Amino acid sequence: MSILQLKLLGFSGKIKILHLTWTAFFISFVVWFNHAPLMLMIMDSVNLTESEVNILLLLNFALPIPARIIIGMVVDRFGARISYSTLLALSSLPCFAFAMAESFQQLAWARFCLGFIGAGFVIGIRIIGDWFPARQVGVAEGIYGGWGNFGSAAATILLPGLALYFGAENGWRYAIAVTGILSLAYALIYYRNVEDTPPDVPYLKPRRSGAMEVTSIKDLFLYICTTVPLYTAMSLLTWQLSTPEADLLSTPWVIAINIIIWALFFFQACQIVDINAERLSRPIDSIHHYPFKQITILSVAYLMTFGSKLAVVSMLPMFFFTIYRETQAVSMIDAGLMASSFIVMNLIARPAGGWLSDRIGRKLSLTMFLAGTSLGYYLMSFIAGDWPILMTISMTVLCSIFLQAAEGAVFAIAPLIKRPMTGQIAGIVGAYGNAGAIFFLALMGHVAPSTFFIILAVCALASAILARRLEEPKEFITEIMPDGTLVKIELD
Known part of the structure; x- marks a missing residue:
């Protein structure tokens, strides 16, 4: 298209x-x-x-x-x-x-x-x-x-x-x-x-609120496990706010906030079990089945892409200024303009990633873009003060194109998993992006920039391998209307 x-x-x-x-x-x-x-x-x-x-x-x-x-x-x-x-x-x-x-x-x-x-x-x-x-x-x-x-x-x-x-x-x-x-x-x-919807098209809602419905015991445990990194990220952020550099939260506050965070996790886990326990006690029609691993894989991919993007955007201006200020007399303003090349490609690359997903396949596109992101980050780990500035910008743009095309590919898949729950699916996947930002920002302060880029490259490659386990919808997906009728939604 x-x-x-x-x-x-x-x-x-x-x-x-x-x-x-x-x-x-x-x-x-x-x-x-x-x-x-x-x-x-x-x-x-x-x-x-x-x-x-x-x-x-x-x-x-x-x-x-x-x-x-x-x-x-x-x-x-x-x-x-x-x-x-x-x-x-x-x-x-x-x-x-x-x-x-x-x-x-x-x-x-x-x-x-x-x-x-x-x-x-x-x-x-x-x-x-x-x-x-x-x-x-x-x-x-x-x-x-x-x-x-x-x-x-x-x-x-x-x-x-x-x-x-x-x-x-x-x-x-x-x-x-x-x-x-x-x-x-x-x-x-x-x-x-x-x-909310086109004329004469009903708005599909989940039957129950508070948690998503899953279709197997295995998916129930995977759903609960998938929420763990989100609460871990909030605990990590709490710890960062208590470090000597931040000095915003005292030890009693850190303990209290962490108790609240993990109490919320326990409450959500109970909600997930409560909403799914009765329906999982009896056979579920195949029409309702969907693999929850789709959501987990997309969440990991978005953690890698959006999360690493926010971290890299935060460090690139200072990184470019540090390595080029003596060798090529780059100012902070110049370094900021160089760093902007990483984000501005979002206008083109993300729509292009979604477009290619529609054209050549969603799983293939996401895997390809994540692999390209891995290569881009690996090449950026070699950037040094003796590199020509044009070469550095070109490398930055190349990595950015793959990274943000991968973001587009993630959300070319998410709306097709289970349409009545698209908001909740996007909520989990999107939350992983913010959690990734916290993880990578915390990591960034403890390693050298070259090591940081190599770690990002390894994480992107692992995400690409994981993306191969996606199950791409074929030909059509079927949704149940509020009146009980079945509608086939063509994918081609």
Whole structure:
């Protein structure tokens, strides 16, 4: 299916839904990352230390892990129209609170709460999957993810200039507040212009909320095991906030928070068992069967791709500055521009990854892109100060293309596993991406950059091998309508 056949210049039907939804995602990422390009101004205004800045950056990734799981359940239950509108509107409140903060504690709480908007990604995965036929879902999800993700880059490009326009002292506050106003206004626009499904197509909901239904005892245990890394990431983040460098949490607080984290894990495990125990006690019709390993494999792949991307984007500017400042007189501004080459390819590579998945096969595409990512990271481990800058940028772009195409390939598969639970599936997979960011950011501080890239290469190769165990849907998938009738959804 050609991208041109989607008629992206139109604004009706499914194309209207695509444009309105990637714009909602774009705005959510502008709000989520609105602090990063203004951090130097915020430091001067509120008299923050470097350790306090690092804490704010970590807090930005804390809430999206549980939030994506929660939002996945919400969107499956209430639909994308209400879910996205409500999320954008409510998220404007901590955005305004961050803009008005006068102390580190106020900034920290506002930034922690603002992390919830990072869960908006899950909502779009559900509505795009419902509006687009399976043969186009890969490229549509790729456009949604790729163009929406660019919101973080747009924030970096536009907000510093906007802050300077408003004035040096409090300009950052007005710039942050503008993003909150934008989020609040677009919540109304989205609510008034979007429908959850095409006309005459019912909205498929899971029969029970609180956890996904599985179809075997083996999948039940795999589901519980798949949630463990998410809670581990939250424990790791808690520990990072207690280190001497951060010094935000005392030992009693760390113990208390970890007790809460693992109590929530135990509660979720009980929910999973409770929702599935009765149905697993009797034979389940084959029409309901789906392999849960699909979700686990995609989760690992997204941990590797999105998680490593966030970590690499965080370290590349300083890495390039360190190795080139003496050999080729590169400034911090130059290093930042060089590093931007890693993220800007998201506009093209992620849709291309979804498009190729639709064309040549989903499992093959994901495996190929993960293998290419492994090669790219391995080659980046050799970057040194005597390399020509053009060669370094070319290597960075090559790795980025494979990495972000793999992200597109992941969500070319996710909406086709079990359509009534797409939100919850996307919630788990997306949460793994944020967990990956925490894992890789923690690792980054303990190894040299070359070693870090080699570890990423090994992880990407392991993910590619694991992706070979995916079961790609063939010819059609079958869904049960609310009235009990069966509908075959063509994949070709």
